Each structure stands twice: as structure tokens, then as C-alpha cells.
Amino acid sequence: MKTWTAIVASALVYGAVLWPGVLVAQNVAFVTMNRILEDSPQAAQAMRELEREFSPRDSQLVAEREELQKLRDRLEREGELMTANQRADLEREFTARSREFRRAQESFTEDLNVRRNEELAKLQRMINDAIIDLARERDIDLILTERNVLYSSERIDITDDIIAAMQRRR
Template identity: 55%
Template sequence: MNRKSGLLSALALVVALLVSMPAVMANEARVAFVNINFIMEHSPQAEAALEALEREFSPRDAELVAERDALRQMQERLERDADVMGSEQRAELERTFRNRSREFKRAQDMFSEDLNVRRNEELGRLQRLVQNVILELAQEERYDVVVTERNVLFASERINITERVLEKLREQQRSAR
């Protein structure tokens, strides 16, 4: 019996240690939360990337808008003047309209594809930058775990480092100028 009670006491001690271990570890662990979506929307680098894309693609967009308007006018003319045009003139205008419409559609598709590729490049670059800043801040401030908004139902402001990450990004943007 003595041996059995000693074994039970040792087992009880191990269970008690295992049960209390998460509480001890939780007191020592430093956890932080970062809202990456907020950072991606509000960082100066995100704004700069959007402005760069706008500058790069606005001339092509303006050309597409002008061509779309010209095609609309051509279609209106076809509908309005079809009865008074000669058959050859109407056939030529319809052929021109079809060809330009096809070219317009092709140019629109190329524009969308090019814009998506560039947007994804800028987004990837920005994601890498944000991740690096988060890692840098986590190491500087000795966090054990940094979680993002994905699958987090609640994070108190006490552990939210989103603004500090955003401030570091702002500092980097200022020093890059």
C-alpha cells in the first residue's frame, strides 16, 4: 500500500504540474495581434502603390474610354442612318464597326490582364514588406506569438500592435523619400 500511495502522490503531482503549466506559460508568453487588412489599406506604401498603378494605367484607360465612346457613336449612326445609307456604305460601316469592336474587346482584355498582373506584383511586394516589418517588430519587442485577424474572434487592444506596425511602415516611407 505504501508504494501504491507514493505512486499515486507522484502521479497527482505530475497531473497538477501539467494542469498548471499552461497558466504559467501563458503568464510568460508575449502575444500580439496585427490586423493586416487594416495595414494593407492604410499604409503609405499601399497608397503609393495605388498611385503608381493609376499613373501607369490611366493613359491606356483613357484610350479605351475614347474608343468605347467612338464605337457608341458609330453604333448610334448605324441605327439612326441605316435607312438613308446606300447598301455598300451601310455594309462598310457595319464591317468597320465589327472590326473595331473586336479590337476594342481584345484591348480591354489585355488591359485587364496587364492591370491584374501589376496589381498582384505590387500586392505581393507590399505583403512581403508588411510581413518583414511585423517580424522585425516582434523580434525587437520580444513577442513569442503574433497572430493576425484570420480565425481570431477577439483580440484586446492591449495586445494589438497594428498601429505600431503602421507607424514603422510610415517611418520607412518617410526615410525612403
């Protein structure tokens, strides 16, 4: 489906260039979405929010990983000196904690990915709104992104203007 959309969009753009009567775009502009995603204050705020939200769990995982390493080291260092029951108990503890650690780590990764996607979707909506507002304000007929564009001159690049608009929207 995306390929079909890209083909239609490309045909419309090329039609405007090759057959001026087919599609008349008076004002054309270009934006670099990746740069907007990286440089907008809202993107930085989203990253700070995710860090604030997930750093306590990340710290817990780091601490548990260190404790597991200590248990492993103890097993290797003292395992031969322990009784069979002591060694078996320590191995069971290590196995159970390792299993729990993997579950916690998987849960953390899944939760982080879900929240990152939520924040990205929210940010993309804000960027699209800023682009549409600027297009209407400047009477721009067509705005292209870096996808499927072979070349665009700096003269029509409004990426900096969109970033500035995003900064005003804080």
C-alpha cells in the same frame, strides 16, 4: 493545405491557453492585415503608381468606347438612308473596331491584374518584414492576424504600431 495549416496553428494557440506546459507564449500580439494594407503609405504609393502606369491606356479605352457608341448611333440614325454597300462597310468597321476594343480591354484587365498582384506581393513582403522586426524589437513570441481568431483585445493589437513602422520605412 491551408485548412491543415489553420488547424495546426489553432491547435498551437489553444494548446498555449488550455495546456500551459505545452506551448509557452509570453508575449502575444495581434495585427489586422487588411487595415495595414489599406493605411500604409506604401499601399497608397502602389495605388498611385498603378494609376500612373495604367491611366493612359484606360483613357484610350474610354475614348474608343465613345467612338464605338458614335458609330452605333450613326448606324441606327442613318442606316436606313445609306446604300447597302455604305451600310455594310459601316457595319464591318463597327464589328472590327468592337472586336479590337474587346481585345484591348481584356489585355488591359489582364495586365492590370498582373501588376496589382506584383505590387501586393511586394507590399506583403514589406509588411511581414515590419512585423518581424517589431516582434524582435519587443520580444513578442506570437503574432496573430484576424484569420481564425475569434477575439483579441485592443491591449495586444499592434496594428497601429506596424502602420507607424511602415511610415518610417518610406
